Amino acid sequence: MSKIVTADLILDSDEPTYGMKVYEEADGFCTKLTVIRNDLPVNLVIHHGPNEEFSGKIPPMFVPSVDGENPVGLMLQMSEQHRQDLRWFKRAEEMRQSSTLIQDAIAADEQARLAIKGHSTFGPLANVQRNPAYSHQTTRRNWWAERAERTHKTKHFKEMRIR
Numbered sequence: 001m002s003k004i005v006t007a008d009l010i011l012d013s014d015e016p017t018y019g020m021k022v023y024e025e026a027d028g029f030c031t032k033l034t035v036i037r038n039d040l041p042v043n044l045v046i047h048h049g050p051n052e053e054f055s056g057k058i059p060p061m062f063v064p065s066v067d068g069e070n071p072v073g074l075m076l077q078m079s080e081q082h083r084q085d086l087r088w089f090k091r092a093e094e095m096r097q098s099s100t101l102i103q104d105a106i107a108a109d110e111q112a113r114l115a116i117k118g119h120s121t122f123g124p125l126a127n128v129q130r131n132p133a134y135s136h137q138t139t140r141r142n143w144w145a146e147r148a149e150r151t152h153k154t155k156h157f158k159e160m161r162i163r
Contacts, residue, residue, distance in 0.1 A: 009044060011035070013076075016068030020075040022082050023060040031079040033072065046076075048083065057089040058082065 011033075018041060021032040028050040034043050061082050063075065114120065117136055148154050 009037075009042075011044070011072045013071060013073030015072045017065050017070055017072050017075050018068050019065055020063045020070075020079065021060065022058075022062075022079045024055065024058060029054075029058070029083050031076070033075060035072070036068070051083070054084060054086070057086055059088055 015035060017033050017035055019034040023030055023032070029048040031046045031048065032043055033046070034041050036042070063070070063078060065075075
């Protein structure tokens with residue numbers, strides 16, 4: 001597909017537009033305007049060139065103008081303001097820096113591990129075992145006792161030093 005570049009269209013600042021799109025391509029920022037010429041919609045692409053300061057930081061923007069209520073001058077002004085506005089980039093950076101997603105995942109994993117062991121956490125430094133009469137050592141001892149009764153092998157009790 002080849003591009004045809006023409007410069008013979010002159011836009012009037014009061015001419016109505018029927019939509020605008022601001023986006024970034026590999027070779028720079030572009031503004032696409034839709035105007036009506038001879039009862040047909042014409043898409044005009046204005047290439048603004050690359051801008052290293054804002055490259056990769058500006059999200060695309062689409063402004064509909066169904067009835068042609070926005071003139072070309074206003075749309076081009078909005079395009080210029082949007083291409084130099086780092087508001088959404090800064091907001092994304094703030095959200096990324098204030099995110100506690102990883103810390104929350106680590107805390108949830110720690111709570112799950114303690115729940116498996118029968119422990120509960122109360123406050124920042126208190127870790128208390130629930131049902132202290134039945135610890136994980138007791139569970140291990142009972143398992144080996146049941147195994148010994150079932151298999152009549154007591155050799156492992158001496159190796160594990162349980163009794």
